[in-house]
Amino acid sequence: xxxAASAIDRRRLGRGSATRQNLAGWLFLAxxxxxxxxxxxxxxxxxxxxxLTSWNGQGSPFTGRAPFVGLGNYVRLFTQxxxxxxxxxxxxxxxxxxxxxxxxxxxxxxxxxALVVNGRMLKGKTFFRSAFFFPSVTSSVAVSVVFLFIxxxxxxxxxxxxxxGISGPEWFSDSRGVLHxxxxxxxxxxxxxxxxxxxxxxxxxxxxxxxxxGPSVAMCTIIILVVxxxxxxxMLMFLAxxxxxPVTLEEASxxxxxxxxxxxxxxxLPMLRPTLFLVLTLGLIGTWQVFDQVYVMSQGNxxxxxxxxxxxxxxxxFRDFDYGSGTAISFVLFLIIVVMTLVQRxxxxxxxxxxxxxxxxxxxx
Amino acid sequence: xxxxxxRRTAQAITHRPGDGRSMVSTFTGYAVLVFFSLxxxxxxxxxxxxxxxxxxxxxxNPLSPIPSPLSLAGYExxxxxxxxxxxLGNSILVTVIVTVGRVFLxxxxxxxxxxxxxxxxxxxxxxxxxxxxxxxVVLFIPKFLVLNQLGxxxxxxxxxxPVIADAAGVFIMKxxxxxxxxxxxxxxxxxxxxxxxxxxSVVLPMARPALITLTIISFQGTWNEFPHSLVSVQSxxxxxxxxxxxxxxxxSLGVGTQYPLKLGAAVLATIPVAVIFVIxxxxxxxxxxxxxxxx
Numbered sequence: 157x158x159x160a161a162s163a164i165d166r167r168r169l170g171r172g173s174a175t176r177q178n179l180a181g182w183l184f185l186a187x188x189x190x191x192x193x194x195x196x197x198x199x200x201x202x203x204x205x206x207x208l209t210s211w212n213g214q215g216s217p218f219t220g221r222a223p224f225v226g227l228g229n230y231v232r233l234f235t236q237x238x239x240x241x242x243x244x245x246x247x248x249x250x251x252x253x254x255x256x257x258x259x260x261x262x263x264x265x266x267x268x269x270a271l272v273v274n275g276r277m278l279k280g281k282t283f284f285r286s287a288f289f290f291p292s293v294t295s296s297v298a299v300s301v302v303f304l305f306i307x308x309x310x311x312x313x314x315x316x317x318x319x320x321g322i323s324g325p326e327w328f329s330d331s332r333g334v335l336h337x338x339x340x341x342x343x344x345x346x347x348x349x350x351x352x353x354x355x356x357x358x359x360x361x362x363x364x365x366x367x368x369x370g371p372s373v374a375m376c377t378i379i380i381l382v383v384x385x386x387x388x389x390x391m392l393m394f395l396a397x398x399x400x401x402p403v404t405l406e407e408a409s410x411x412x413x414x415x416x417x418x419x420x421x422x423x424x425l426p427m428l429r430p431t432l433f434l435v436l437t438l439g440l441i442g443t444w445q446v447f448d449q450v451y452v453m454s455q456g457n458x459x460x461x462x463x464x465x466x467x468x469x470x471x472x473x474f475r476d477f478d479y480g481s482g483t484a485i486s487f488v489l490f491l492i493i494v495v496m497t498l499v500q501r502x503x504x505x506x507x508x509x510x511x512x513x514x515x516x517x518x519x520x521x
Numbered sequence: 522x523x524x525x526x527x528r529r530t531a532q533a534i535t536h537r538p539g540d541g542r543s544m545v546s547t548f549t550g551y552a553v554l555v556f557f558s559l560x561x562x563x564x565x566x567x568x569x570x571x572x573x574x575x576x577x578x579x580x581x582n583p584l585s586p587i588p589s590p591l592s593l594a595g596y597e598x599x600x601x602x603x604x605x606x607x608x609l610g611n612s613i614l615v616t617v618i619v620t621v622g623r624v625f626l627x628x629x630x631x632x633x634x635x636x637x638x639x640x641x642x643x644x645x646x647x648x649x650x651x652x653x654x655x656x657x658v659v660l661f662i663p664k665f666l667v668l669n670q671l672g673x674x675x676x677x678x679x680x681x682x683p684v685i686a687d688a689a690g691v692f693i694m695k696x697x698x699x700x701x702x703x704x705x706x707x708x709x710x711x712x713x714x715x716x717x718x719x720x721x722s723v724v725l726p727m728a729r730p731a732l733i734t735l736t737i738i739s740f741q742g743t744w745n746e747f748p749h750s751l752v753s754v755q756s757x758x759x760x761x762x763x764x765x766x767x768x769x770x771x772x773s774l775g776v777g778t779q780y781p782l783k784l785g786a787a788v789l790a791t792i793p794v795a796v797i798f799v800i801x802x803x804x805x806x807x808x809x810x811x812x813x814x815x816x
Contacts (some may be wrong), residue, residue, distance in 0.1 A: 177716070178638075180716040180717070181642065185645060188691055189645065191626070191683070196660070198667055199666055200659075202663060277550070286798075287557075287561050290561065297790065305567070305784060310581070388561070452770055470661055470662075483662050486661065490655075
């Protein structure tokens with residue numbers, strides 16, 4: 157990329173304006189640099205320090221009065237057999253199930269909706285597109301309140317289910333794991349008396365039985381809410397990519413007599429790979445950060461089955477006044493997000509390259 | 522419904538086999554779209570309808586879109602029984618200042634990065650991109666730490682200053698400025714206009730679409746912002762609307778479910794963004810895809 161600035165620069169250098177541009181450039185950038193430096197970079201550095209202390213919120217953590225504990229807060233999360241580790245591991249378990257369901261479901265739903273909305277024969281596309289996108293732009297707190305009502309014991313979902321003769325669960329107070337229910341329902345294990353081999357022990361202070369719970373019924377309401385709010389945004393990304401597919405390509409495949417599925421599988425999907433990659437990455441990054449919905453709808457309850465690392469880190473710092481541990485949890489979460497993104501990049505690398513185009517980041521604009 | 526499809530399909534097939542199949546798929550397409558429109562929009566219908574019901578009616582008929590009897594009691598209590606008017610005021614104040622600040626500061630920085638040649642430009646751009654990648658959720662406690670240390674915690678400054686510039690906005694503006702031709706600016710500069718004058722009266726007017734997009738995503742983002750207010754203020758008098766709403770729901774109301782009241786407050790939190798969404802849809806959509814680019 158031959159950039160425009162250097163073009164101007166070359167023409168203007170002769171007039172001795174290099175210094176002026178240097179100054180102007182920094183002046184223009186200064187406010188943003190100061191704000192981002194003071195409120196993004198500095199806080200991260202400060203937090204790194206605090207995560208090495210056991211500061212309890214009294215006084216300043218930087219004057220030497222806060223006890224220095226080194227990597228103690230981090231080590232404790234993984235090795236010490238206490239409530240803190242149990243809560244942390246529970247939050248990890250909850251979030252893993254949450255990610256494992258939300259990411260594929262929202263991606264599939266977004267892609268499906270984009271394909272239908274993109275159908276050439278349909279009228280009213282703009283309306284449908286807006287209808288699906290609207291939940292994404294509204295306040296997460298406001299829609300959480302709405303879903304609290306919808307899933308309440310005498311709520312809309314309950315009455316909808318009862319119309320079909322089903323009596324729904326008490327969503328928000330039901331801590332039973334869906335996988336437990338499923339295993340119990342299939343008669344594989346007895347939910348009331350799980351096999352001793354699974355309850356006897358397990359990694360990181362949780363039993364195997366605990367790890368295999370699946371998301372709780374209460375967590376399912378948050379999963380449904382989040383899929384409902386985010387699918388619209390991802391649908392728009394797929395839609396933009398679908399509209400970039402040359403019509404001639406589709407026509408050629410039509411002439412070749414390819415069926416709808418074959419066209420999708422061999423023409424559309426390869427063209428969508430960069431977008432698919434992007435949507436999966438953004439989904440992974442976003443789902444590990446679930447916080448607002450947990451704060452409003454469940455505060456980690458019932459029985460800690462909706463606790464997530466983001467919420468736990470907040471709670472540990474601001475409710476238990478253990479800022480060191482809270483910060484340590486948030487850095488571990490940061491690391492999880494970075495690792496997930498890298499792993500996914502590595503897994504998808506050949507496939508993206510095959511598609512013959514970089515991710516949209518490079519491909520567009 | 523399904524009988525009608527069947528007949529139509531049968532007719533179409535007897536006439537022209539190819540058309541029949543496409544009619545079925547068109548019909549299925551519409552059926553899917555209508556079903557999902559209901560899924561995506563009906564919760565809002567429930568929200569509005571139940572905010573206008575009596576508490577007993579909301580509990581008995583939560584699904585019904587028609588309040589019977591129509592009751593404004595929920596809204597009355599929202600306005601006269603809670604601090605919501607105050608939170609609404611705070612939200613408006615913070616949103617307006619942050620949006621104006623972001624649009625101006627992000628444009629300045631975006632322009633510098635796109636057009637001005639200065640030492641350290643590449644490094645600064647790399648830093649901005651790196652900051653975009655930092656997940657917001659890990660910043661909760663750090664933000665509190667810095668606000669606390671600077672003595673800004675629990676003030677309007679704490680609500681506004683940390684978010685008055687954002688890296689993603691700078692990125693969007695830089696991309697846009699790079700896409701407009703340099704020639705106009707050159708003409709202005711040859712005429713002797715200074716860098717700021719060129720930026721202000723020549724470049725910015727050309728950047729209208731990008732400015733509108735940025736205004737809208739800043740407005741929407743700031744209006745809906747929740748965790749930042751959670752870690753920057755603690756006095757109820759400084760709550761923004763989402764913070765106040767979360768507080769109402771988590772039990773500051775005392776006894777009873779009071780759903781009409783809560784839903785009414787949620788409606789009020791949704792309306793401004795909904796209105797702007799209806800008017801400026803295409804900018805929202807552009808914003809979403811800009812988000813994709815920067816991602």
